[in-house]
Amino acid sequence: MQRWMDKKHLNDNYQKLMAQVYNDPDVREFLEQHQADLSEETIDRSSAKLYEYVNARDRLAAGKTVFAPGYQPALIINDHLIDVTYSPTAEQQEKMRSQTVRQRVNAVMMPKMIREANFDNFARDDQRLAALAAAADFTESYESNPKGFHKGLYLYGSFGVGKTYLLGAIANHLAANGFKTTLVHFPSFAVDMKNAIGDNRVAEKLDTVKKAPVLMLDDIGADSMSAWVRDEVLGVILEYRMQSELPTFFSSNFSMNQLETEHLQITQRGDEEPLKAKRLMQRIRFLASEIAMVGKNRRLD
The missing domain is CATH 3.40.50.300 (P-loop containing nucleotide triphosphate hydrolases)
Incomplete structure (x- = not known):
């Protein structure tokens, strides 16, 4: 699998993508706030969730289709891992009201x-x-x-x-x-x-x-x-x-x-x-x- 990823340059692309995620201001702030609860292994295991958060947040801001229309993502700690939760936006709250x-x-x-x-x-x-x-x-x-x-x-x-x-x-x-x-x-x-x-x-x-x-x-x-x-x-x-x-x-x-x-x-x-x-x-x-x-x-x- 590693050889296949290297051949297709997928490993480099993945590293670049995740570098952008880890350098995201919101992600960095979250990791700093919870550094006492998160090890490097935990952060690595939660990389998919971090990517999901950044991707969903940016698509929502750009007005693109998202996984949960009308709901905004937020990072949380769930069972010692990083997870993503979704809450209604102000517009969605007004619509529901x-x-x-x-x-x-x-x-x-x-x-x-x-x-x-x-x-x-x-x-x-x-x-x-x-x-x-x-x-x-x-x-x-x-x-x-x-x-x-x-x-x-x-x-x-x-x-x-x-x-x-x-x-x-x-x-x-x-x-x-x-x-x-x-x-x-x-x-x-x-x-x-x-x-x-x-x-x-x-x-x-x-x-x-x-x-x-x-x-x-x-x-x-x-x-x-x-x-x-x-x-x-x-x-x-x-x-x-x-x-x-x-x-x-x-x-x-x-x-x-x-x-x-x-x-x-x-x-x-x-x-x-x-x-x-x-x-x-x-x-x-x-x-x-x-x-x-x-x-x-x-x-x-």
């Missing part, structure tokens, strides 16, 4: 823009300040005492005034501080619940929503509602959350009074059931404070 935060927001059939929604980018005009202030008050109150009962918000107004965006901003703010939120586009969820009947998954899907630590029901009243969805889906969700005193938010184009008289009390079949509508509205009023949002349609900007 962002992923963790995103996982705390369960968005069910919601627009993608709510993933990036935040208070800083919410339009601060006079017509929206009350809603923004109420959102900030809720997050501060909830974060200081998450086990207490906190009324959510019932945001209503015309199309494109930022109701859904504000819900997303609240959810993302809570997520950044360690709290989980579920946002549901209610008309789409109602369709999904009807489809779940054939799969016998109604109870499972309903439990996921009704037991969410913080729940946001978006676009209530956007579509006509069957008696079954009203009573066995929305009614069950509201009853559970009222009894459990769980924070609940709503967005709608209807005011609370309009939602009761123009939507909830009239079924798809045209039947009027004012008592059932009133019962649901009592629960909504218990769970949330009504706030009007007005302004231009920002979806058209």
Whole structure:
């Protein structure tokens, strides 16, 4: 083997390569710090690890492909030998933190823009300040005492005034501080619940929503509602959350009074059931404070 290496000049190349490794400032500093623990034999036996460290560090600095993307190497002593350990870079740590935060927001059939929604980018005009202030008050109150009962918000107004965006901003703010939120586009969820009947998954899907630590029901009243969805889906969700005193938010184009008289009390079949509508509205009023949002349609900007 030695003769073969000499013939191919591999031995000289290896010696030159390792000379560069041993003269590397980081390697020299590590060896000096641990000279009491390392013999020449130990250093020689660990040459491959020293090379791995220098190679991985330099490739990472140059933006090249590395063995563990997003992780930076470091030299350690392991079982009396030199070894290489990998820890996440600052960029990787931020990526992991962002992923963790995103996982705390369960968005069910919601627009993608709510993933990036935040208070800083919410339009601060006079017509929206009350809603923004109420959102900030809720997050501060909830974060200081998450086990207490906190009324959510019932945001209503015309199309494109930022109701859904504000819900997303609240959810993302809570997520950044360690709290989980579920946002549901209610008309789409109602369709999904009807489809779940054939799969016998109604109870499972309903439990996921009704037991969410913080729940946001978006676009209530956007579509006509069957008696079954009203009573066995929305009614069950509201009853559970009222009894459990769980924070609940709503967005709608209807005011609370309009939602009761123009939507909830009239079924798809045209039947009027004012008592059932009133019962649901009592629960909504218990769970949330009504706030009007007005302004231009920002979806058209």
